[in-house]
Ligand SMILES: Cc1ncc(C[n+]2csc(CCOP(=O)(O)OP(=O)(O)O)c2C)c(N)n1
Ligand code: SF4
Ligand code: SF4
Ligand code: SF4
C-alpha cells in the first residue's frame with residue numbers, strides 16, 4: 001500500500017482551482033492514512049458542502065457527504081451506532097464554524113471519539129467569496145466590499161473552551177508539521193480538532209491582491225508562528241498571527257463509552 | 269556526479285500553480301514560455317520532498333534514483 005491507495009486516482013485531477021491548498025490537506029491526509037494504515041473497512045469520512053467539503057470525496061474511503069454544516073451531526077450518529085468505526089469529519093471553515101458552529105461546540109462538549117479537520121481558507125470559496133466567521137478584519141469579500149468589519153473566530157480557543165480533548169493548528173505551508181499534527185489527532189481518543197490554515201487564491205486572493213497561489217502561501221508562512229516563538233512575542237506583535245502547534249492533549253470520559261456503560265446489562 | 273533523485277510531474281493533474289517552483293530550496297523548477305512548470309535542474313534536488321508534500325494537486329513524485337533501478 002502507498003498513499004496513492006488512499007485517493008481515488010481515477011477521479012483526478014482535483015476539481016479545485018489552481019493553487020487551492022485544500023488539496024494540500026488531502027495530500028497530507030492520504031500520506032498519514034497510509035502511515036497509520038487506516039482500515040478502509042473500519043473508517044468513515046464525513047464531509048458536507050463547500051470546496052473543503054467536496055474535496056474529501058476524492059479520498060478512497062467510505063465517504064458520507066451531507067448537508068452544509070452537518071458533517072459532525074451525521075458523524076455523531078455514525079459513531080453512536082457503530083463505536084467500533086473510526087469517524088473523521090473534514091470541513092470548511094464556513095461549514096464547521098458558521099452554519100455548523102453549534103454542532104462543532106456540542107461535539108466538543110460531548111467528547112465524542114472522532115477527528116474534526118477544519119480547512120480555514122478565511123472565506124466561503126464555493127459560493128463566490130462571501131465572508132466567513134474566519135475572514136480577517138479588513139479583508140475584502142463580496143459581502144464585505146469595504147473590508148471585513150467583524151472580528152474573526154479563534155477556532156482552537158472555541159474548541160478548547162467547549163471541551164475538545166485534542167486541539168491543534170497547522171497550515172498548508174508547514175507540511176511536515178501538518179502531517180505530524182494530523183497523525184497525532186487521528187490517534188487521539190476523544191474529540192480531536194485540527195485547524196489547518198489553507199488558501200483560496202480565487203475567492204480570497206483575487207480580492208486581496210493575492211491571486212498568485214505562491215503569494216497566498218507566502219502569506220501563510222508569514223502569519224504563522226510556533227508556540228515557542230509566540231511565548232517571546234508581545235500581544236502587539238502577535239496581532240494577526242496564528243500560533244501553530246498543539247494546544248490541548250488530554251483525556252476525559254468519551255461519549256460512546258459513557259453510553260455503553262449506562263446501558264450495560266440492559267439489553268439495549 | 270549524476271543525479272540522485274528523479275522528479276516526476278503528472279501533467280494530467282498539475283495545474284501549474286507555481287507553488288513547487290516558489291518554495292523549492294534548491295530552485296529546481298522554472299517556468300516555460302507558456303507559464304508551465306519545467307524541471308530544469310533535477311541534479312540540484314536534495315530529495316527534501318517538500319514539493320511533493322506541498323503540491324495541492326498531488327502531482328509531484330520525487331524518488332531516489334537507486335530505488336528506481338530496482339524496479
Ligand atoms: C443549508 C445551506 N445553506 C447555504 C448553502 C450555500 N453554501 C454552499 S457552500 C457554502 C459555504 C462554503 O464555505 P466553506 O465551508 O468555508 O467552504 P469553502 O468553499 O471555503 O472550502 C454555502 C454558504 C448550502 N449549500 N446549504
Ligand atoms: S474557490 Fe477557493 S476554495 Fe474553492 S476550489 Fe477555488 S481556490 Fe479552492
Ligand atoms: S505544486 Fe503541483 S500543481 Fe503546482 S505547479 Fe507544482 S506540480 Fe503543478
Ligand atoms: S524534493 Fe526538495 S529539493 Fe527536490 S525538487 Fe522538491 S523541493 Fe526541490
Ligand SMILES: [Mg+2]
Pocket residue numbers: 052092093094119120121122123124125132
Ligand atoms: Mg472556507
